[in-house]
Amino acid sequence: MLEIIKGAVNYVLDLGAAAMLPLILTIFGLILGQSISKSFRAGLTVGIGFTGLNLVIGLLSDSIGTASQAMIERLGLSLDILDVGWPIAAAITFATPIAVILIPIIFIFNIILLSLNQTKTMDVDLWNYWHLIFPGAMVYYATDSIVIAIVATLVNAYVVFKLADWTAPAVEKFFGLPGISLPHGETVNFAPITYALNKIWDKIPGINKININAGTLKDKLGLFGEPMMIGLVLGLGMGFLAGYDSKEIIQLGIQMSAVMILMPRMVALLMEGLSPIADAAKSFIQKRFPGKKVYIGLDAAVVTAHPAIITVALLMVPITILLAAILPFNRLLPFADLAVLPFTVIWSVAASKGNIFRGLLNAIVSLCIVFFIATNLGALTTTLAHAVGFAFPEGATMISGIDMSSHITLWIMLKLIDPSNVPAFAAGVIALLLYGGLWFWTRNDIKKQFETKE
Template sequence: MLFLLEFVNHFFNAFGATVVVPIMIFIIALCLRVPLKTAVRSGLYAGVGLTGFSWIISEFTPVVTKIIRQMVNNSGIHLPVVDIGWQAGSLASFGSSVGLTFFVFGLLAEFLLFAVGITKVFMPSNLWNNFGFMIWGTVAYYVTKNYWLSLGLSFFMLLYSLLLAEIQADSWSRYYKVNNATVCAPHNIVQTVPAIILDPLWNFLGLNKVNFTPRSLQQHLGILGEPTALGAILGLIIGILGNLTRLGSYHAWGQILQFAVQLSAVMTIFPLVTNVFAKAFTPLAKNIDQRRRQAAGDTAAPDPINDRKRWFLAVDDGVGYGESATIISGMILIPIMVALAFILPGNRTLPVVDLISLPFMVESIVALTNGNILKVIANGIVWFSIGLYCSSWSAAMYTGALQHYGAVIPAGIVLVTSFNLMARPLNALVFAAFISQNPFLIGSCIVVYLVLLVALRRYRPQIWHYLRRMADANVGTVAVRNGHHD
């Protein structure tokens, strides 16, 4: 059994996401009876898009990380728990028996959950993000030595991640303009919770009346409001913050101006790559719509809100990374989270490497607020601040698991974390319940999930209508400008 699990791991590592995901898309297309030529094209577009995402982010990450490290060093403050990035956690999760078991059987569970209708999100199309479930089970196994409990934790996190993904699916698909698609990365989808819960508070404070969207910036600032120029301006500001102590040096200004151009390039090029990746799903979306029309016995497609048979492909969250409101919000949050790490009382976590992931981490918030950048930042400040305390609490357990399962920890660092993986309030709460091994706490988590699942299955159209109204209440949306809902 262990040999089989290791073989599967080596197989996927050998071919990589840019090969396996296109194959999955090709198979899904054939299952939907898409013509062979179109199915091949969809698979190739998926591979090209993923490769483009990988190239851009792999080049951009070390540049941003260097600026962030300078920002941190300039402060002169040191915290004991250092964010070394999600990659170490991914490695450790594939090194544990719990992680490998979930990687194989979790994939089968995702097929089964979709087939029987427990979820309307087809997760296997984005199987590469399964390590986000695996790492929590891996850490739980290190702490409790209870194999089945830890594996159960990973599966339970899959269940509620799919639930949240379906809740925000219509909003994500609508905002990012990828029909019948959504994101379901376990380490990012939980941001759906603060986006929904805190929205009435932000409206009470008047944030919905502030027209702070990419469209409004372009209208008011002209050429300076275009994504290319905004990237340069934002890059200039972040570059200066990373070089405050040496602004008299021409080397510093060389780095500042280079970063401004680099961020401008990302905001210009990323949407082009996204358009290529989206082409992989266009024929699938059309096929799904055709089937819905046939099922309705009408030439017109059923209302997507009220169509209970509507389902979604889980896509890589790189699709939304370069969208203007998403990357602007994420970049603005970088210096904010560094500052908050220093001033929050009792916080022990220093976010560094994973701050580049902030645009990924805010996608659900962006979609649910219709690109209201001020709300995205407000939600991020609240949720990720709580997350800093979560990663501070779990740091010793996470560090121990990484060391036990072979991940390399940089010399001179005692405690490590991943801001992207571990600074997750909802995930941390469920993790705490499971490692307590208290039947009442674990049972409470399951009961809450079942109640929400029944509510979603019964009231999904009403939930989606509410979320559309919530999004359209923000000044600057299509609905507000034109006086009707789009």
């Protein structure tokens, strides 16, 4: 029976988000009282939008990946933990024996939290549940206990859903996505930190006066401040740093220019499909639960099209490689996940309200944390990969990744699960108090910035 369930789950997951979402949203629309034609049209439009978005992200990944490898080779970096990228991380996570039971557990837990008013987020992005399962899988191989792994998974999921609720007003007002939240631990985990950093930048003379955003760039630079030109310039610069010849530099510039233009258009198509579902969800909830608000939890990819995010992410590619080289504690060789920097910097940019300068500062601090976690947990991520039979790339003895190492709550939990290891436990307690304190310190920021009357 377990094999049948596992086969059914794997079949659905293998469809991918672009194929799953039309089905899920069609069913969701019918539950909300929409007609089958309207529900199916909305779901299919979302699937088309995601397909287009994934094609653009694929272009970004291929271009950035090749250029990054060239930059790494030019610097002669030789670090012993290889960044294998999020697709490998997802495959490894879903291959763990605990994954098949965690998927329904997380889904049911989400429903229970909604019914108890403990969250406003309904995470419908089932394919990306791997982000919620990964911490549980790591804890499972750290403790060899299914019970502890399940508890850790639910604790992490609860924190992620609460962070998604907390940041949803910014998703609506800053990114223009009403009724949407982003329950992805590897991105939203950084929101308390980046919002706290933004409060610090407000207090520093000089830095608090610098405001560079997409709007001001366009006003001051004219044509050269437009997204397509920013992409072109950044692509040309990256090609130069990679040591490309003139033809390759020009090609990379055009590709980055295309990314800057195409990503927002794909997101607009995706939102065309989501809007009727979000409106139906709002009406459904208002009729049955007056005064209650529910957010639809989606893939963080829906906000990566913001011009400031793409700009900061492209600027962070060479900066991330440089950080890997100069940070004395780092052992991670950044590679495959350099293409997911648009995800990593989401809350660096959102916390700064699109200020590219502050977004860069926030992103640099965030990446320093990522490198620390990757180095500290490199042995455990390698154990996880060996356990599921992952075929290591030639010459690689340890693996991790930027995405895998962006789970701050996971790192804290791993330090707290073994009180007998006094130094690690003490570090976990300090990190928990600091992280919780930052969240408490900035808890009203988004409300003050984005609060509107319901």
